[in-house]
Amino acid sequence: MFDPTDRTDPSDRSDQEKEAGAGYAILFRPVSGAAVMIDLRKAPRELFAQVLESNLQGIGPARKLYGHFADAVLLRLGAECVWVMGGDGEVRVVRGDYMLCDLARTAAFLRDERPPTARTVVLARVSVHGRQVAVVGASRREREFGQGARRTLDRLCGVLAQELARREELRLTRVLDRIRGKIASELRPRDLAYQILDGLHQLVDYDHSSAVLTYDPEATVFRIEAEKMVWTKGKSAFVGHEIPAAALVGALGDRPGIRRLAADALDDPFWEALTYHRGRGIPVPASLICAPLFFGGELMGLLKIAGWKRRPFDPRDVQVVERFLPAAAVSIRNARLNMSLERQAIQAELKATLVTLASAVAHDVNNAVGTILPLVQQVRSELREGTADAETIDRDLSLVIEKARLCQRIFGNMLRVARGGRPGDGPVDVNQVIRDTVPFFQGAAARLGIDTLLELDEQLPCVRFSRHDLQHIVLNLVNNSLEAMGETGSRVVISTRLGEEDGTAFLAIRDDGPGIPSELLDKVEEPFFSTKHGGVGLGLAICRSLAWQNGGSLEIESAAGVGTRVEVELRLAGKDGGEGASV
Missing domain, CATH: 3.30.450.40 (GAF domain)
Structure with a gap:
């Protein structure tokens, strides 16, 4: 019962401790906390x-x-x-x-x-x-x-x-300290958002879902950046889902604090907007906490927590959520800064890609123009001399039209690549994007003696992804394969498939080229690392960033002498994806 490490001199003890020594009581020192007197009587x-x-x-x-x-x-x-x-x-x-x-x-x-x-x-x-x-x-x-x-x-x-x-x-303090540590370690903003949602689950014990929504003032929408589903196992199909924000921002102007909402708050705009799971076979929440996220007076987004069978949220739950708001606001601010920097890098890489594309298609366009010009000159000459034959002219003009349409498709696709798009602005038909992108590199591949094969799942649903970003990924990865293969490979295979988990699909590009040595495999995804002479080293890093911004991921498998396979995880658009696909 006594603390064996206590070496206090008897003359330095308090009157209380002296009384303990007199035989009437003992001073008990628990493992933690203050010492207490135990009366031996x-x-x-x-x-x-x-x-x-x-x-x-x-x-x-x-x-x-x-x-x-x-x-x-x-x-x-x-x-x-x-x-x-x-x-x-x-x-x-x-x-x-x-x-x-x-x-x-x-x-x-x-x-x-x-x-x-x-x-x-x-x-x-x-x-x-x-x-x-x-x-x-x-x-x-x-x-x-x-x-x-x-x-x-x-x-x-x-x-x-x-x-x-x-x-x-x-x-609560430990969870907050861990999240602050993640902020300091520059964890990916979306990963940080999930850390916050996990921490809230430990402390608030919600049993439906929680989400971090970012505010886009230009589009006047709240976009679901991260969502944790608790009522069932599996990933949320609503990441990237957009909610009109005009009415909500107006309501925040009238009352900017945290809201506790119950199922009877049907007239509240936040209840209507944040119970977006309705009608999709997902239970409707019984109660909500909605907390606005501000940084320096600027609205960054919302934090939503939903309860189902548990007791309604109470003031203590609100106090706990309030402690998390600064970290959540910082995570969104960091996300905006990172996305701005990444977009600048992407635009620089895009310009380089367009130069590469122009070089790749120049041969095909030159051949088409080389066919059109002599035929048109021949037709004009025959018409002037009066020796034109209607059947011959019709055949020559048909060939001219065919070559002109080829040039039209090439330049149309280049304009699509150059046109910007917001992350996650699908739905988009992955297979159609691949077919539209093939003409950019098919000619260059044929000149290298490399076959381009498509293994597409024709039943694949649309995905929520920026068409512009997806086309950029396909172009970059296929060009990487062609440049790496040279004369050592014979084919590049582009495939799509439905994921084993609900709500996912996969795009894969594999080649039978020289592969990547194991000692370089971890480095090839790092920015500014390149194995190509004169390469900038941003291609793969930007592809990974684009996949992440659209709610997916990118993984590389490679072995020296065997080949390389890059797989991109995509999110299905789902029923909330819209009426039609972007093709």
Whole structure:
């Protein structure tokens, strides 16, 4: 019971400690917390109860804490059975004779009912931050409890409530510290958003979903940046979903604080906008917390938390969410800054890509023009000389039209590549994008003796992706394959397939070229690293960034002498994707 590390000189001890040395009491130093005096003149049972009460902070897991506490109650009240029932109705622990455990009376007491009284049973509540978290019961077989038993049990429950509140605050602080550490380590903003949603799940214990929405002032929409689904396993199909923001921004101007909404708030614009799962086989939330995110007075987005079967959100939940708002606002601000920088790099890379494309198609356009020009000159000459033959002219003009349409397709596709687009502005038909992109590199591949093969899943649904970004990825990855293969490979295969998980599809580009040495595989995705002479080293890094901005990912597999395979994960547009696909 004594602290063996205490080396305090007796002359330096307080009067309280001197009294302990006089034989009337001992100074008990628990594992954590302040030291307390134990009066040795008390009965042994009461002494042990006081020691147990004083050492709650030293108990680790919650179940052991409840057991430790129940032992103290058992001794303090002289009970024959003590039990603790959680706020959810689950029995946390039972000490003593289990047959004396009155769970029916305890459950009624938990529901604020008034069960019939019994002098052999005493019940008390444990409340933390105004929220009932447990009911503690004690019973005897025959002996009745005195009038002071309830007051004693209330006092003990107060001690337990203080310890639970301390642990809750400690857990909240740890989660926030972890998130601040992630911000400092420059974690990807979307990954940071999921860290925040996970932390809120630990502390608020929502059972439906939560989401971070970013505000786009130019389009006047809130865009779902990250969403965590709790009511079911699997990824959200709503990341990238856009919600009109005009009415919501106006409502925030009238009342900028956090909102607690219940299912009867049907007229509230936030309830209408944030229950976007309706009608899709997903349960409708029973309650919501909606928190606006501001940074320097500027609206950055919204934090949404939805409950389903759990109790309605209360003021304590709002307090916890409020502690997370600065980190969430910083994550969105960082996302905006990073996207701006990445877009600048992408535009620079795009210009380089257009130069590469122009070089690649120049040969095909030159051949087409080389066919058109002699035919037109020949037709004009025959018309002037009067020797023109209608059938011959018709055949020559048909060939001219064919070559002119080829040039039209080439320049039309180049304009599409050059035209900007916002991330996630699909739905888009992946297979059609691939077919439209093939003419850019098919001629160059044929001149290298490399076959371009398509293995497309014709049943593949549309995906939510920027058409411009998707075409850029395909062009960049195929050009990388062609440049790396040279004379060592014979084919490039572009394939699409539906993902095994709901809501995903995959685009893969593989070649049978020289592959990437294992010591370079980790480096090829880093910005400004290139194995090509004169290469800038931004191609793959930007492809990965584009995939991430559109809610997907990019993975590379390669082995020296075998070839390389790059796979891009895409999100299906789903039912909320719109009426038609962008092709």
